[in-house]
Amino acid sequence: MSSALPDVSxxxxxxxxxxxxxxGMQGIDLPIRIEESTYLREVHARADVQVDLPAPHVKGIHMSRLYRLLDAWGQAAAVSPANLFQLxxxxxxxxxxxxxxxxxxxLDFDLLVRRPALVTDGLSGxxxxxxxxxxSxxxxxxxxxxxxxxxxxSTCPCSAALSRQLIEDGFLQTFKGQPLLEASAVAQWLRSNASLATPHSQRSEARVRVAVPVDAPGLGLLALIDKVxxxxxxxxQTAVKRADEQAFAALNGQNLMFVEDAARxxxxxxxxxxxxxxxxxxLESLHPHDASAWSVPQAPAH
Incomplete structure (x- = not known):
């Protein structure tokens, strides 16, 4: 073998x-460490790294240099604004x-967080x-x-109103002409008929992007997630028992929202x-298509 390997770049x-x-390169597998308050975990990330090539005569960059820098950076410390900019x-x-x-x-990765159940003590997932x-x-x-x-x-406010009307109509039809009602009779009717019509709800998703200050001590991922x-x-929810499922149903009933409401x-x-x-x-359960909303960027906070 020749002692001097050719480098056509x-x-x-x-x-x-x-x-x-x-x-540069895309889709590099890389272990990284994420640390926030009490959270410290190594996660599998996929990284894209690039530099510009303003010199028109240069045939190619040195991708191995970028790879080695990224590899060493991933092993050095938890991800922070300071070490990102240093890289x-x-x-x-x-x-x-x-x-x-x-x-x-x-960097693309999944932040895996253990969340407690709504009601049941000691239950989480x-x-x-x-x-x-x-x-950049x-x-x-x-x-x-x-x-x-x-x-x-998300539970649809319009669907909820239409459902309530059907239940109201059913109640009036059942008890029409009865001037006095026993509470037990009303309760029995509700137990059998309160779900005569139910509003449609669906699994939904929010994508939220924010700028991180250059001098921020950390990424603030958990704080952002908790705010949203x-x-x-x-x-x-993750792990649930019946009490948690009931509590979740109550939360949905008390927080009806259109896609516009969620975005706002x-x-x-x-x-x-x-x-x-x-x-x-x-991700609509009524329609075969989704409802979507976008918000405009807000002015910087003062």
Whole structure:
């Protein structure tokens, strides 16, 4: 074997002289550590890493350099804004021979969190929250955002009103002409007929993206998730007994919402965040299509 292996990315010129906005790799398997308050867990992530290639004559970047930097970074410490930006700078520095000035990183992973049952003491289960993290350094400006998908239940207010009307009509028809009613008779009728009509509800999902300040001590994933679930008030459950299922039914009955209501509730809960984007989908049980709503980004909090 030759002692000097060929490297055509260095010795050959590009076939067409033109700069490229981004060059790199996608879908790199990587273990990373996520640490937030009492939460510390190693998760499986998939990473995309790229730098720009402004030098038109350079045939290709050095992808092995990016891979080695990413691999070492994943083993070093829990993910934070500070070490994300340090990694981006190291990516740029590693490609000075390509005149690179910009770098970006995307991480996709699931945040697995144990959630307690609504009522039953000691009962809990695992809930997964898909996360997309985007970090970049472009033109000397650092940017970091996180997007989380959160599942919840939604019960249609219109369907609930129509159902109540049917129950009301049934009640009036049954007790028509009876001036006095015994409470026990009413209770018996309700036990048999209160579900004469039931409103439709569906599993729903919210995708929430916010900017993370450059100087933030952490990502704030759990805080963001808790704010959204607190605004919606009907997050999907994991382990349940009958008492928990009943409590969940009560929450849905007390929190009727159109897709517009859900989007507005979430947006109102995010007043302290910057560059908030909200997309909600109600995966309809009435229709073969979904109902969706998007919110406009809000002005920075002061």
């Amino acid at each position: 260095v010795t050959d010129l590009a076939s067409s002289f033109s700069p490229l906005q981004w060059v 981006l700078q190291e990516m740029i520095d590693s490609h000075q021979d390509c005149a690179s000035r910009n770098a970006r990183l995307r 695992w809930k997964s929250y898909p996360v997309h993290l985007l970090a 350094k472009v033109g000397g400006t650092l940017n970091l955002s996180i997007e989380v998908k959160i599942g919840y239940s 679930e607190g605004a919606l008030r009907t997050p999907v 509730r979430i947006q109102a809960s995010l007043h302290e965040y910057r560059e908030t984007h909200v997309h909600v989908r109600h």
